[in-house]
Amino acid sequence: MSVVEAPAAGGPQLEQVRRLVTAIPGPRSLELAARRAQALPAGIVSGQPVFAAAAGGGVLVDVDGNSFIDFGSGIAVTSVGNSASRVVERAVEQLRQFTHTCFLVNPYEGYVEVCEALNRLTPGDHVKRTALFNSGAEAVENAVKYARAATGRPGVVVFDHAYHGRTLLTMAMTAKNNPYKKDFGPFTAEVHRAPMAYPFRAPGGRERAAEQAMAALRDLVDVQVGADQIACVVIEPIQGEGGFIVPPEGFLPAVAEFCRERGILFVADEVQTGFARTGDMFASEHEGLAPDLITTAKGLAGGLPLAAVTGRAEIMDAVHPGGIGGTYSGNPAACAAALGVIETIEAEGLVERARVIGDRFLARLTGIADGNPVIGDVRGRGAMIAVELVRPGTTEPDPAAVAQVIRYCQERGLLVLSAGTYGNVLRFLPPLVMPEHLLAEGLDILTEAFATL
Numbered sequence: 398m399s400v401v402e403a404p405a406a407g408g409p410q411l412e413q414v415r416r417l418v419t420a421i422p423g424p425r426s427l428e429l430a431a432r433r434a435q436a437l438p439a440g441i442v443s444g445q446p447v448f449a450a451a452a453g454g455g456v457l458v459d460v461d462g463n464s465f466i467d468f469g470s471g472i473a474v475t476s477v478g479n480s481a482s483r484v485v486e487r488a489v490e491q492l493r494q495f496t497h498t499c500f501l502v503n504p505y506e507g508y509v510e511v512c513e514a515l516n517r518l519t520p521g522d523h524v525k526r527t528a529l530f531n532s533g534a535e536a537v538e539n540a541v542k543y544a545r546a547a548t549g550r551p552g553v554v555v556f557d558h559a560y561h562g563r564t565l566l567t568m569a570m571t572a573k574n575n576p577y578k579k580d581f582g583p584f585t586a587e588v589h590r591a592p593m594a595y596p597f598r599a600p601g602g603r604e605r606a607a608e609q610a611m612a613a614l615r616d617l618v619d620v621q622v623g624a625d626q627i628a629c630v631v632i633e634p635i636q637g638e639g640g641f642i643v644p645p646e647g648f649l650p651a652v653a654e655f656c657r658e659r660g661i662l663f664v665a666d667e668v669q670t671g672f673a674r675t676g677d678m679f680a681s682e683h684e685g686l687a688p689d690l691i692t693t694a695k696g697l698a699g700g701l702p703l704a705a706v707t708g709r710a711e712i713m714d715a716v717h718p719g720g721i722g723g724t725y726s727g728n729p730a731a732c733a734a735a736l737g738v739i740e741t742i743e744a745e746g747l748v749e750r751a752r753v754i755g756d757r758f759l760a761r762l763t764g765i766a767d768g769n770p771v772i773g774d775v776r777g778r779g780a781m782i783a784v785e786l787v788r789p790g791t792t793e794p795d796p797a798a799v800a801q802v803i804r805y806c807q808e809r810g811l812l813v814l815s816a817g818t819y820g821n822v823l824r825f826l827p828p829l830v831m832p833e834h835l836l837a838e839g840l841d842i843l844t845e846a847f848a849t850l
């Protein structure tokens with residue numbers, strides 16, 4: 398077997414082609430997997446069996462020279478494409494100036510620029526402030542700090558099927574126990590969970606999903622806990638890890654109004670839905686929401702670790718000086734990358750591009766679903782689309798069918814991710830710069846894969 402050289406570089410110049418040159422996984426990936434087994438603990442699991450060598454545009458090339466169509470974007474992160482030019486150029490230039498000062502020691506302009514951009518771009522015409530962090534979970538943790546400091550209340554309301562992170566507080570906020578929380582308790586108190594408006598699985602059917610969820614929220618907050626104990630309600634505008642659950646139109650505005658009436662802060666967790674992913678810059682815009690606080694990460698910096706809390710100035714300023722911090726929070730290279738992401742989204746019209754991609758996926762998948770009873774539901778918005786697989790004629794989850802489709806796609810050079818509380822959701826998160834021919838090829842492979850079910 399001749400050794401295949403890795404591409405000279407990733408990024409948009411990477412050949413945008415699907416190409417298989419070895420079995421999947423190939424020999425180099427197998428070698429690395431053996432080393433990994435000796436060096437890493439078993440708790441860290443990768444969904445794909447191939448090790449990356451380069452990525453860019455709509456493809457990822459593995460260490461054996463196989464070029465895959467990427468329908469995952471590293472879980473909604475490389476929306477502007479991997480190693481996108483403006484991201485790399487800005488980050489490299491920054492790295493040459495300084496790699497780190499700790500903003501709590503020596504501040505720098507890049508951090509301020511990112512905050513100014515987020516204050517401008519996030520929905521709501523109120524005066525805002527932004528604080529930067531490293532991960533989505535850290536942003537959610539700090540959003541709760543701000544909410545508690547601003548309201549003087551301890552309680553946090555979250556929803557079934559929610560995912561907010563893997564730290565102690567965000568584990569308490571995340572719904573699914575295994576794998577995210579198992580063996581790690583006890584968890585923090587004062588986190589209360591309400592049923593989610595989940596149209597496909599609503600007890601009273603789609604038409605009553607919002608009504609039933611609102612009734613349950615009122616019961617939880619007004620009767621069981623007491624509204625005066627609740628600092629904030631935290632919700633993903635489209636639930637990500639829980640299975641790309643899109644609440645019925647009207648539900649999110651009803652929750653926001655419910656909160657406003659009770660002095661409870663409405664926090665939109667846009668870690669997975671933010672930055673053009675859903676066909677708006679932020680998913681909250683779809684129904685005209687202006688959240689009191691918004692958490693962002695993932696797509697914010699195109700792969701460099703950066704997260705943010707953006708909120709009403711009076712809320713953000715309620716925390717005492719020195720109350721918020723972190724050694725790496727708002728790392729300068731990540732800030733430079735974020736400015737490159739924002740510039741790319743705006744220069745390349747990626748918000749509109751996400752809508753075009755979403756229309757392509759929804760048209761093809763609803764067409765397939767009509768003739769395939771294993772596809773129980775097709776849903777999503779923009780380039781955040783999913784199908785939920787069930788046993789034919791039922792809503793019984795079929796995670797085995799998901800695994801079968803993922804494996805079929807892997808073997809044919811297409812990377813697809815799963816999701817869902819029941820492990821029975823296939824989610825599609827292609828880079829927004831995915832070329833048309835790769836979108837078409839990927840959808841054709843998916844069509845073949847569903848035909849095997």
Ligand SMILES: Cc1ncc(COP(=O)(O)O)c(CNCCCC(=O)O)c1O
Nearest residue numbers: 532533534560561562633637666668669
């Ligand atoms: C809505 C929403 N809020 C918060 C988070 C947490 O963001 P971090 O950057 O992973 O901490 C996420 C991260 N989702 C991917 C988790 C991957 C895994 O660990 O299995 C999210 O989607």
